[in-house]
Amino acid sequence: MIPCKPNGRRLLQLLFFFLVFSVLNNVSAQDGKTLFMSKCAACHQVMKDGTGPALMNLEERGKWSDHNEILKWTQNPSAYMANDPYTQGLKTKFGSLMQSFPDITIKEIDAIVSYVNQAVADSKKAPPPGETTGAKTSNNALIFGVISLILAIIALILMQVNSNLKKMSDDAEGIVRPDPVPFYKNKVYIAMLSVLLFVVGGYYVTKGAIGLGRQKDYQPVQPIYYSHKVHAGINQINCLFCHGSAWESKTAGIPSVNVCMNCHKAITTYEKGPKLYTENGDEINANNEIAKLFKAAGFDPKNPTKWDPAQAKPVEWVKIHNLPDHVYFNHSQHVKTGKVQCQSCHGEITAMDEVKQFAELSMGWCINCHRNTKVDFNYSNNTGNKFYSIYEKFHNDIKAGKMDSVTVKDIGGLECQKCHY
Ligand code: HEC
Ligand code: HEC
Ligand code: HEC
Ligand code: HEC
Ligand code: HEC
Ligand code: HEC
Structure with missing residues (x-):
């Protein structure tokens, strides 16, 4: 007769690998995103053209359906371009030559492309922009969870059937055995289940605990609707004009009202720029926002020529980026010494009306x-x-x-x- 126990055990083993696999699988999808954010996002967005082309539906363009071609291109764009009219055309359109990544590997390219594809799929599904992150992974986790549960139930049923059959055949042959240990009292199963719960539970608890206090995409409402797109984008004001200390010190700093008033003594109304909207789509009356600035600078709102410095009070901007206290981060080390662009860490600020936290930190x-x-x-x-x-x-x-x-x-x-x- 076929021994009965190993059958159930194999099922449990399968279940175990399935769970471990589902955990690992999530990690690798995450990798593509990390790679994209750290290497490509300075110039590329998924859905929109930036310094470089939008990368959505990449595999349908050029020779990119073959990831090896993307690899060759990414490792050395200028060499690739030498005999490829398609990328020469891109260069003419986008002006600058793409940065080369000589050490990038095919695995990394695969991961980046699959992240891009996933991001495109996510954006089609999720209606409100800004809330797309994580939807897909938690979806996956749910599906894996349900499948695991079903498998576990099947395993239990099979084990029960197995032991019943054995009992019947024993009865038929007249063999008297001590009552079989029911599965829920079987020490091997209990041990395996505990290990499984420990590993899976431990993984999610640790992951959750480490993520506490992280706030990627955080975008608080500020006391004055101040648009980086209008200032740093359309009017091309240099970041260092307002965040000058990023160049020589640890913090980048937020400009005082005096810095604003250097310009706004002359600019009292908003006329040239595009209409501005809040996240929810409500239109902003930009002149009111400039009036708030004047009030903060100590001007009387009813009589703008009347200025009383004693009435001036700093604007209470809400801080967006917050590293925990046990971390030392220095801007000048990165911006001046390391020549890292602000955009590599803060995203396309020049395209954001309201700043939101771009990196996970x-x-x-x-x-x-x-x-x-x-x-x-x-x-x-x-x-x-x-x-x-x-x-x-x-x-x-x-x-x-x-x-x-x-x-x-x-x-x-x-x-x-x-x-x-
Ligand atoms: C410094 C800016 C910059 C960075 C960083 C960058 N790219 Fe590019 N990329 C460009 C530009 C600009 C182009 C358009 C071609 C040109 O002008 O060289 C381009 C084109 C491309 C194309 C062709 C797109 C098309 O429409 O067919 C692919 C694929 C690509 N980049 C992949 C990547 C990947 C993957 C990374 C990250 C590992 C990356 N790029 C990082 C600037 C950049
Ligand atoms: C390049 C900078 C950097 C280096 C090097 C670094 N850390 Fe961290 N570490 C951070 C940041 C940033 C955080 C905060 C992450 C957060 O808020 O979630 C952190 C958080 C932590 C935490 C809290 C748990 C967590 O992940 O949030 C521990 C523990 C830790 N680091 C240990 C270490 C140890 C041990 C080393 C040396 C092997 C190390 N770190 C090297 C930047 C660094
Ligand atoms: C005219 C002044 C001005 C210019 C120019 C400017 N900023 Fe700002 N920036 C501000 C003010 C005011 C705030 C605080 C309000 C807010 O968060 O929107 C701010 C906030 C920020 C924040 C969020 C800070 C936080 O609370 O964590 C970042 C990041 C940032 N700016 C980056 C940039 C970058 C990058 C550029 C250049 C592309 C730039 N800024 C250009 C005035 C300016
Ligand atoms: C290497 C990544 C990196 C680069 C490059 C970078 N920043 Fe930051 N920035 C950060 C981090 C991390 C924080 C959060 C610091 C904290 O909480 O202590 C931050 C915080 C800020 C803040 C909030 C105020 C402060 O000083 O904490 C502003 C404003 C800011 N950055 C602007 C800029 C500007 C402007 C540039 C380019 C000149 C720039 N950053 C370049 C990573 C970067
Ligand atoms: C270098 C000059 C300059 C500085 C410094 C400057 N602004 Fe502006 N600001 C402008 C210009 C130019 C416009 C657009 C006017 C137009 O399009 O008609 C503008 C528009 C605005 C508007 C209306 C559009 C919007 O963004 O909501 C507000 C509010 C505003 N600025 C607030 C501020 C604040 C707050 C500061 C200081 C943190 C500041 N500005 C610093 C030049 C400046
Ligand atoms: C976009 C890339 C990038 C990111 C993100 C980044 N760094 Fe750096 N970091 C650099 C570069 C480049 C240098 C080297 C600067 C130089 O040439 O000395 C550097 C140097 C440093 C150094 C000095 C190392 C040494 O041995 O002198 C510290 C400390 C540091 N970073 C901390 C951090 C912390 C903390 C964070 C995350 C909160 C962070 N960095 C995120 C690019 C980055």
Whole structure:
């Protein structure tokens, strides 16, 4: 006769792998997003053209249905373009040449493309913009959960049938055995179930706990409807005009009313720009918003020529980006020394009316960028960072061909105490 126990056990094992797989699967979909955000999002959006073309429906354009072609292009755009009229055309349209990523791998390309495809699918499904993230993954988790539950029930039924059959055949043959241990008292099953619950439960609890306090896409309503699109986008005011301390200090800072009034003493009404709307689609009366600014600067709203500095009070902007207290982040280190664009971390601010938090600000986000970003090391022609001239070893290794570039990781960007107090 076929032994009965292993059958049920195999089912349980299957169930176990299924759950583990579902967890791993989620992680890899997440990877594509992380890669896209850290490497491509500075220039590409999924649905809209930016510095580079929108990447939606990518596989239907050029030779991109073959991911190896995307790989070749991404590794070295200028070489690829040399004998490819399609990308030459893109360059003419978009003006600038795409950045090269010589170290990118086919796996990473696959992950990025699948993230893009997923983002397109998500946007078709979810109606309100800004709330699309996570919908798909939680959907997946639900489906996996339901399937797992069904499998578990089938496993239990099969085990029950199995033991009944065995009992019947034993009865028929007149064999008297001690009563079989019911499955819910069977120590092996109980042990396996506990391990399973521990692993799965532990994973979700840890993940949830680490994510506490993160607020990607946070977009509070500000006391004055101040549009970055109008100022930094349409009127091309340099970020550093208002956030100048990003260049020389740890914080980027929020400008005081005085900075605003440098211009707004002359600009008292909003006339040239496009109509402005809140997230909910309500139209903004921009002149009222400018009036709020005047009030904050100490002007009498009823009589704008009357100015009393004693009435001035700072605007209470709501802070959007907040790292936990145990993390040290320095703007000048990134903006001035590292030459990282504001947009790499804050997204296309010039296209946002109201600022929203673009990056997750998780530790993985910092670390991934440090793993991948090359340090400008070329101090011989004075474009690079002279500080690194002491790193003779890297210099010699590069000369000897032992390495071809230096990432932030190599200069200590993954060391705990660099980011943690
Ligand atoms: C510094 C800006 C920049 C970055 C970063 C960047 N790209 Fe591009 N990308 C461009 C530009 C600009 C073009 C248009 C071609 C050109 O002008 O070189 C382009 C074109 C493309 C195209 C062809 C699109 C089409 O319409 O057929 C693909 C595919 C692509 N990029 C993929 C990527 C991927 C993947 C990444 C991230 C690993 C990335 N790009 C990062 C600027 C960038
Ligand atoms: C004319 C002044 C001005 C200019 C120019 C400007 N900003 Fe701002 N920025 C502000 C003000 C005021 C706030 C606070 C209100 C808000 O969050 O919208 C702010 C907020 C921000 C925030 C969110 C800060 C937080 O609370 O976490 C970021 C990020 C930011 N700006 C980035 C940029 C970038 C990048 C540019 C250039 C593309 C830029 N700003 C140009 C005035 C300016
Ligand atoms: C390497 C990523 C990165 C770059 C590049 C970057 N920022 Fe930030 N920015 C952050 C982080 C992280 C915070 C949150 C800091 C905190 O909570 O201590 C932040 C916070 C801010 C704030 C809120 C006020 C503050 O200082 O905490 C403003 C405004 C801001 N950034 C503007 C800018 C501007 C303008 C640039 C370009 C000149 C820029 N950032 C470049 C990551 C970056
Ligand atoms: C470098 C000049 C300059 C500075 C500095 C500046 N603005 Fe403006 N602001 C403009 C211009 C230009 C317009 C658009 C006028 C138009 O289109 O008719 C504008 C429009 C506005 C508007 C109406 C559109 C909107 O965004 O809602 C508000 C409100 C406003 N500014 C507030 C501020 C505040 C608050 C500050 C300081 C944080 C500030 N501005 C700093 C030049 C400036
Ligand atoms: C978009 C890419 C990017 C992101 C995101 C990023 N960094 Fe960096 N970081 C850099 C670069 C580039 C440098 C190297 C600057 C230089 O040339 O010294 C750097 C350097 C540093 C250093 C100094 C390392 C050393 O050994 O001198 C610290 C500390 C640091 N980053 C902290 C952070 C923290 C904390 C975060 C997340 C909140 C973060 N970074 C996110 C690109 C990034
Ligand atoms: C490049 C910067 C950076 C480096 C290097 C770094 N961390 Fe972090 N770490 C962060 C940031 C940012 C957070 C906050 C993440 C959040 O708010 O969710 C964090 C959070 C944490 C937390 C809290 C749990 C969590 O993930 O939020 C622990 C524990 C931690 N780090 C340990 C370490 C250890 C150990 C190392 C060295 C192996 C290290 N960190 C290196 C940036 C860094």
